[in-house]
Amino acid sequence: MADPLMELSGVHFAYDGASPVLAGADFRLDAGQRVAVVGPTGSGKTTLLHLMVGLLRPTAGTIRLFGRARHEESEFAEVRGRVGLLFQDAEDQLFCPTVAEDVAFGPLNQGKKRDEAVEIVRRTLASLGLSGYEDRVTYHLSGGEKRLVSLATVLAMEPEILLLDEPTTGLDERTVGRIVAILSHLPQAMVVISHQKDFLRQVTQTTVHLRDRRLTPGETGPAAP
Amino acid sequence: MVCETYFSGNSVVHRLDPRAKLVAAVAFSAVVATSYRTPVLIAALALAIALALAAGLPAGPLWRRLAAVNAFVLLAAALLPFSTPGAPLVWVGSVPYTVEGLVLGARIAAKTNAIVLVVTALLSTVEITRLGHAMSHLRLPSKLIHLMLMTVRYVDLLHHEYHRLATAMKVRGFRPRATLHTYRSLGNLVGMLLVRSFDRSQRIVAAMKCRGFNGRFYVLDHFRFAARDAVFAVLTVLVTAGLLVGEYAWPIR
Numbered sequence: 001m002a003d004p005l006m007e008l009s010g011v012h013f014a015y016d017g018a019s020p021v022l023a024g025a026d027f028r029l030d031a032g033q034r035v036a037v038v039g040p041t042g043s044g045k046t047t048l049l050h051l052m053v054g055l056l057r058p059t060a061g062t063i064r065l066f067g068r069a070r071h072e073e074s075e076f077a078e079v080r081g082r083v084g085l086l087f088q089d090a091e092d093q094l095f096c097p098t099v100a101e102d103v104a105f106g107p108l109n110q111g112k113k114r115d116e117a118v119e120i121v122r123r124t125l126a127s128l129g130l131s132g133y134e135d136r137v138t139y140h141l142s143g144g145e146k147r148l149v150s151l152a153t154v155l156a157m158e159p160e161i162l163l164l165d166e167p168t169t170g171l172d173e174r175t176v177g178r179i180v181a182i183l184s185h186l187p188q189a190m191v192v193i194s195h196q197k198d199f200l201r202q203v204t205q206t207t208v209h210l211r212d213r214r215l216t217p218g219e220t221g222p223a224a225p
Numbered sequence: 226m227v228c229e230t231y232f233s234g235n236s237v238v239h240r241l242d243p244r245a246k247l248v249a250a251v252a253f254s255a256v257v258a259t260s261y262r263t264p265v266l267i268a269a270l271a272l273a274i275a276l277a278l279a280a281g282l283p284a285g286p287l288w289r290r291l292a293a294v295n296a297f298v299l300l301a302a303a304l305l306p307f308s309t310p311g312a313p314l315v316w317v318g319s320v321p322y323t324v325e326g327l328v329l330g331a332r333i334a335a336k337t338n339a340i341v342l343v344v345t346a347l348l349s350t351v352e353i354t355r356l357g358h359a360m361s362h363l364r365l366p367s368k369l370i371h372l373m374l375m376t377v378r379y380v381d382l383l384h385h386e387y388h389r390l391a392t393a394m395k396v397r398g399f400r401p402r403a404t405l406h407t408y409r410s411l412g413n414l415v416g417m418l419l420v421r422s423f424d425r426s427q428r429i430v431a432a433m434k435c436r437g438f439n440g441r442f443y444v445l446d447h448f449r450f451a452a453r454d455a456v457f458a459v460l461t462v463l464v465t466a467g468l469l470v471g472e473y474a475w476p477i478r
Contacts, residue, residue, distance in 0.1 A: 055431045055435070089428070092429050097377070097378065098354060104443070104445055105436055105443075137352075
């Protein structure tokens with residue numbers, strides 16, 4: 001069997017002075033796999049995703065990404081572009097004045113030339129049905145548009161893993177349908193957090209439950225949170 | 226919500242290159258602020274009014290802005306004649322109210338209004354993000370520019386957050402009164418806003434980090450310096466030079 005893209009083994013985590021969020025969590029993600037993480041609000045699902053990209057560091061246990069154990073910030077920084085995290089609140093993700101600048105931010109940080117970045121922006125927006133949004137001001141977008149543009153900012157970096165933190169919360173049915181259609185055509189491996197069963201059933205294959213500070217696999221087949 | 230009253234127009238002034246406008250506004254303001262001669266100040270005020278008219282600024286918001294500024298100017302102008310030595314116009318008790326003081330007040334009023342009009346006509350007609358880009362092209366410190374752009378980006382959000390909290394208080398029967406309960410509740414409101422802003426700033430930093438932020442911002446926008454910008458630049462040089470000559474080199478006073 002090929003190496004997993006991501007592997008968490010015996011991960012413990014607690015915020016300073018608080019009771020532990022995770023105690024001995026194990027997780028494995030293979031290429032092309034789409035996993036739903038379900039669990040009650042406040043059980044640490046967002047924390048789990050933040051650990052996976054190294055925004056938080058485990059108090060014990062190891063996180064392996066792309067075949068190497070990652071401990072230091074520099075080791076995570078190396079692979080940030082290969083793991084795309086979509087934040088729960090699009091307002092946090094879109095901080096540039098215009099859509100084009102926000103989408104270009106990641107590619108430019110990856111060392112792309114200005115012309116290449118402009119081309120990536122054009123291509124990414126077009127693939128999400130957002131052509132013509134380049135010069136729109138991010139804070140004037142609607143909630144659904146903000147979410148789609150956030151997804152564009154993540155996809156522009158061409159990640160191999162997508163971590164999606166409640167990508168459909170607060171969106172109308174039409175926009176959710178649009179996001180489902182987009183996600184089902186993407187080749188990336190995904191970890192998806194959501195409370196919407198229908199949505200998870202459509203975009204993920206397996207389910208993992210976060211309960212009692214551990215991750216336990218649910219039955220295979222369509223997600224049944 | 227913020228700073229968006231003026232840039233919706235489509236006058237010649239709106240279409241000028243933001244870099245040219247920024248430089249012109251700074252140059253004009255510097256010259257006028259340091260000028261002292263009455264004819265120079267009158268000329269500057271006339272030019273400023275002409276520019277404001279050319280920009281087709283909306284009258285309502287412009288008057289409100291000028292009223293706010295002139296409230297301070299009038300207060301200063303009313304009090305200056307007491308402290309400026311010169312020929313007394315009237316005596317208030319044993320204190321002279323001088324003509325020189327009134328003239329000085331009028332000069333300050335002319336200066337202030339000229340600068341406010343020019344800055345409004347030139348800078349408020351640029352979308353704030355484009356102004357940021359212009360500053361960046363003019364090699365201003367990037368920290369300053371990003372502080373400005375981030376503020377513009379998030380001040381609206383904070384405003385909304387404040388309204389959400391205030392509404393939540395209102396529907397539970399909160400009415401501001403001069404009571405300890407009111408002060409404590411308002412204190413909580415401000416505290417909550419600060420905590421939320423801090424949390425949000427942490428999340429934004431995290432989001433930026435995820436996308437490989439390494440302390441550098443890149444600018445995508447590029448401006449084209451058109452013929453009308455060249456004309457405007459030449460006019461700016463002529464006007465500022467003219468004002469400087471009037472101030473320092475004109476033989477008669």
